Amino acid sequence: MPCKEQPRLNGYAWERGRWFMARKTLHRNCGMMLIALVLVAGIRSGMFFDGDIYGVGAGFGVLLLLMMGTKRRGGIQGQEIHGIGMMPGLVNLDKGLRVVLGCICGMILMYVLHAIGRPLSLEGTMKEIILWGSYGSFAAVAWRICRAGDGLRMMQAGWHLMGAVLCGSALLAVYGLLELPYGIYHTADADISATGARLGGLLQYPNTFGAVMAAFLLERLFALPSVLRTRTGTLRAAAALLPLLPYTAALLLTESRGAWLAAALACAAGFAQERRAFAPLLVAAAAPLASAALLYRQLAEAKLAPAVLPGLLWLAGLWAGGVLAGLLLCRWRHSGGPWRRYAAPGTLGAAVLLAAAAGAVILHQVQDRTLGGAATLSARRLMYGDAWQLARSSLWLGRGGETWRQSYLAIQSQPYVGAEVHSGYMDILLNAGVIGLLLVLVLVSFMAAGLIAVNSRLMPAAFVLIGHAAVDFDWSFGLVWLLLLWLTVMGFAAASSGREVQNGPIAAQRRKPFKIGKKLLAVYEGNRGNQPLLPLLRVTAIVLLVCWVLLAAALGISEVKERWAASEPPGRQIALLQSSLRWNLANTEAALSLADWLPPSQRIPLLKRSLVYAPNHPGLSWKLAEAYSLRGESEEAAAWYIAAIDRDRFNDVKQTRAVLKLAALADWHRTGGDPTRSVEAARAGMDILMRYRALAVDFREMDDHRNDREFDLSMLAARQANRLEKMLNGEHEKHAARQPMKADISARR
Structure with missing residues (x-):
């Protein structure tokens, strides 16, 4: 009997191994396509303009359809249950996906109801449907890819590639090595720029670009403890310090006070979460940040148009000097010998002095703009007041997509310029009312609370994007939502993967055998009980997704x-x-x-x-x-x-x-x-x-x-x-007959 069973077992193992390799290849290809689509979104002005929204959104939808079709054939979730059992971390990951997709589907439903009715702009409402569908498609595909260890590493590599493209293109434009239309905003108004030029990069808007650069900076900053606390080599430590200067310089060159404040608050929240990381982080990052401050001063004085060769030499010198100084401070902090007891306090004091000097350089450069700027603040107050009066006209449900753009010229109390209301939350309130705003608040609160719960180092980066959207129209850029979802997926997946690697599936089940067993039993029984409905729900979801893609x-x-x-x-x-x-x-x-x-x-x-x-x-x-x-x-x-x-x-x-x-x-x-x-x-x-x-x-x-x-x-x-x-009055003068088609002055649309 054992001899008869052996060939069947070997065939099953071979078939399962082949299916596993096919699934792995699919995840790798889908991950590369997903990252490519987000890169296109970043290059195309951050998905701000309509044509880019529709093209990238359709790409996300097609990618999700591809994964849904292959999941039906291979039965990814069922295979994991029938194999070694679904890991508890992945169960939690799927629960998080349901919350995220539930909020996103709720927003889509809100806009569908507006489209059926009489919105202020049917085109704007359909654009919001495409946008939120893009966010849901991206989240679902990224979530599925990150369930595998290789997929998570691929998404992390894609994140770094995205940051390098956004930051590198902006700095190359500063040095004249890349033609970037509208990448640098020039103005003579001191209330808008203290130096006369601000960096907008590929997004073409300095404030949002500053928030994005702050997110990438904080992600790299809070990744340092995991590198520095281990016995790592010099090259790996240098590589960890390398991104700090360009991200910091790009953030400073935007001159976005809102992005600077959001970054400071998010950094403080990160240090509150990891109090023991404050000293090593300050020691490691002080020198690169001081170098970035010096680079910012040099570029600001040149109005973001430095001489190419001297400017590049200055950049290379400050970049290398900052990294080397950071490495030296880290080594001195852990040095031995007779001065060992003074090494840690001494290096910390040196780092504090460097950070203080960097802050002084920055404040001296922008002191007029930092202390002034009353004109821009008064414009925001006027705008928020008018937006609130408009929101009260349809407080619970809103008026559909592009409510502010369609209405602000009619309701503005003073002639300010602002086709975008400078608050993502207020924009949601105008478009989808209190119900839509509550859905968005539940979504961002869940993402923030989840990252805090898993003690993720990505929490400060997510906080920057969530916080800065309150004072600017960051959420009009689809890329900002994609980055926020990207951080959330990576944070949850990394936490689940870390627990599994550390404890292993058997240890996890031994620690909580009854709870895990109940969870698996509930999943299994739920699948059995809803067996007739599952195909219908799957077909309905696919049909709706196909309609959305079309x-x-x-x-x-x-x-x-x-x-x-x-x-x-x-x-x-x-x-x-x-x-x-x-x-x-x-x-x-x-x-x-x-x-x-x-x-x-x-x-x-x-x-x-x-x-x-x-x-x-x-x-x-x-x-x-x-x-x-x-x-x-x-x-x-x-x-x-x-x-x-x-x-x-x-x-x-x-x-x-x-x-x-x-x-x-x-x-x-x-x-x-x-x-x-x-x-x-x-x-x-x-x-x-x-x-x-x-x-x-x-x-x-x-x-x-x-x-x-x-x-x-x-x-x-x-x-x-x-x-x-x-x-x-009936008086008649001999006027020449004037044909109405002749214009007296030029018309403005």
Whole structure:
């Protein structure tokens, strides 16, 4: 009998080994594709623009579909249960995935309900559906990959590669070795930059780039104790210290006070979690950080445009000097001999002096901006106040995606500039209401609490991204959410893997045999009890995911065609824009661009169809008013001019143009022998002018106001008062007939 059973056992073992190798290859390939997609997201402005969101999101969805299909065939989870048993760490990992995906699916459901109803922007709502679906797909794929030891190491290597690409490209742009459009922001406003230049890198926005660099810096900083507490070689210790200078220099060059403060608070939280790591970390990191401060001062004085060769030599010298000094301090701290008792206090004192000197250099360089900046703070206060008043109009459910972008021109109390509300949490409140904000708070709280519970060194890096989003629009960059989920997955997986390596599965089961047995039994019984529902749920999930991927692909194709149209001749532009609208009827930018090429008879129906998907869009209303004025329909033109101005109150160009166009229409009707319509047009023009004048007077009488948009009553509009009054009083002057299609001043969309 044993001889008969032996071939069957060998065949089973061979088949299982082959399946295991296939699964390992699949995880490796999926991990590489996942990292490649995140790299594309980082290179493409951090997934800020619509076209990048749709393309990368569709890629995540296809990758998840691939893994779901192979999981069905191989039965990964079932194989682990029928084999040696699911490890307790992996059980907890799957529980964490359910919480994360549950919150993300809740957000998707919120936006789906908005899309079914009447959101302020259907396109913005669909974009949020694609974004949150991207986060869920990334989390699910990364979670599955990190369950294997090789997958976890691959994700960790991908994290370092991502940091190197973001930081390296920014510093190469500073030295002129890489052409990076909009990577450096130049300004003469001391409230915005103390040195006249700020580093934005691939993200093109210094504040968010600073928060991202702070996250990568803190991840490397708190990884030092695990390297330094072991008997490691010199090369490995030097490699651990090597990333500190570039990350710190990039963070400093952003001049983001919010990112600096978030990094300081997260660092303090990390030290509170690991109190014993404070001294060794300070000793090891003080010299590289001091070198980074000197490099920052040199580059800031050169306004981020240093001479290439001397600048690179200065960089190499400071970089090498900081690493060598850090290694020497670490060696002296553990040195023996007669001075052994003084080695640790002495090196700690030297490290404190270096850190203090670095802080003094930084504060001296940015003291005006650090102590000043009242203008930017006042703008934030105004913005938050207006956003709260807008949120109260639909407090529980919000108004769908891009609520602030569609509404802020109509509700802003003063003419500041800010198409993005500078708070990720406030943006969520506007879009998805209190319910959506609670879901996001549960999600970030779970991630933060989970990292604290497993005592992960990644907690400070996650805290930076969570905290800085409160004071800036970091979450408008999809990359920030991906990095936050990346940290969470790596932290949970590393903790589970570490426990398994340290204790082993048998030791873990011996320690808590009854609890582990109950868990495994519950999983097994749950699977048996829900056996008929599992295929149905799996098919439903796959169908929904396929629909989501197709939606992302359709929106992406529409965006690509719209971008292509800008560089094509007129005939080709019209065809591309029409095709773009066929793929996405809610693409308002494509509709606005196409309207410029169409006659008024075709332009008006197009714009009215687009208004169904974005009823408060100021550009669509303005284009409609212009189209009606071109046709000489003064009543409709006046109604749409008023609607467009109500949706963009502090636009003096639009206010002036509306008055001039209605005055021209009144002249045209009078010349054409239609005094009734002439008076109606003149009355509408006078009403707009009086409202415009009253708004300008009220604004000038404000005690403390800001005028980023340079709003004021224009002389050209004020001169139309007598002209309109004469028309209303029935006085006639011999004016040349003015055709309404001739513009008095340039229009602004």
